[in-house]
Amino acid sequence: MTGSSSYLDVTADAYDAVAVLYAELFRDELDAVPLDRALFAAFAEFARTADAGPVAELGCGPGRITAHLRDLGLEVFGVDLSPVMIDLARRAYPDLRFEVGSMDALDLPDGTLGGVVSWYSIIHAPPQEVPAYFAEFRRVVAPGGHLLLGFFEAGDAPVTAFDHKVTTAYCWPIDDLAKLAGEAGFREIGRMLREPLEGERPLRHGRLLMRRGE
Numbered sequence: 001m002t003g004s005s006s007y008l009d010v011t012a013d014a015y016d017a018v019a020v021l022y023a024e025l026f027r028d029e030l031d032a033v034p035l036d037r038a039l040f041a042a043f044a045e046f047a048r049t050a051d052a053g054p055v056a057e058l059g060c061g062p063g064r065i066t067a068h069l070r071d072l073g074l075e076v077f078g079v080d081l082s083p084v085m086i087d088l089a090r091r092a093y094p095d096l097r098f099e100v101g102s103m104d105a106l107d108l109p110d111g112t113l114g115g116v117v118s119w120y121s122i123i124h125a126p127p128q129e130v131p132a133y134f135a136e137f138r139r140v141v142a143p144g145g146h147l148l149l150g151f152f153e154a155g156d157a158p159v160t161a162f163d164h165k166v167t168t169a170y171c172w173p174i175d176d177l178a179k180l181a182g183e184a185g186f187r188e189i190g191r192m193l194r195e196p197l198e199g200e201r202p203l204r205h206g207r208l209l210m211r212r213g214e
């Protein structure tokens with residue numbers, strides 16, 4: 001693994017501890033968020049059209065997004081740091097493949113994925129580590145493949161740590177993440193900001209849809 005392994009251990013332990021509760025709370029969350037479903041549908045259409053290989057959901061947690069992408073017609077598998085999350089995902093979706101691993105050091109050959117979805121998983125990486133994550137995504141995604149990022153958005157503030165219920169997390173200005181992913185070799189296709197729903201923490205949600213260049 002690159003960078004300090006201690007924050008990865010802390011993150012894995014923290015998600016192991018809350019995995020059952022997290023899976024319960026978020027199982028049907030997408031039903032209440034039509035804008036996110038629309039974005040996943042768009043990502044799936046881009047990925048199916050490019051036909052550049054399977055898609056990995058990196059930081060898949062209990063696998064609900066992986067399963068949603070499967071339902072949208074993608075060949076997809078999930079990777080997560082937390083062994084308890086992976087155990088839950090395997091039990092909930094026995095037809096899908098889930099592996100324990102860190103998304104900054106993937107056990108995958110170069111250029112073999114048609115896409116990567118990172119849905120609220122880079123939020124726990126210390127900001128100085130994020131370029132290495134994007135470099136790893138760039139390594140495993142084939143030319144013409146796609147990247148979809150979901151994260152908390154910082155608005156006019158710089159990247160900032162906030163009190164996430166599970167473990168330290170960072171919200172990012174969308175332009176800064178787009179710039180870092182761009183420097184790693186992804187070109188922006190589009191972006192979305194959505195306001196928090198009632199009951200969500202008072203942060204906007206950022207989404208970036210990007211394509212790997214040649």
Ligand SMILES: C[S@@+](CC[C@H](N)C(=O)[O-])C[C@H]1O[C@@H](n2cnc3c(N)ncnc32)[C@H](O)[C@@H]1O
Nearest residue numbers: 015059060061080081082101102103119120121
């Ligand atoms: C907020 S949860 C999101 C889970 C899932 N994407 C979803 O939306 O339901 C963040 C997940 O990212 C995982 N994660 C954080 N850092 C990771 C890393 N470096 N490699 C793999 N998984 C990681 C955590 O273990 C956790 O399951």
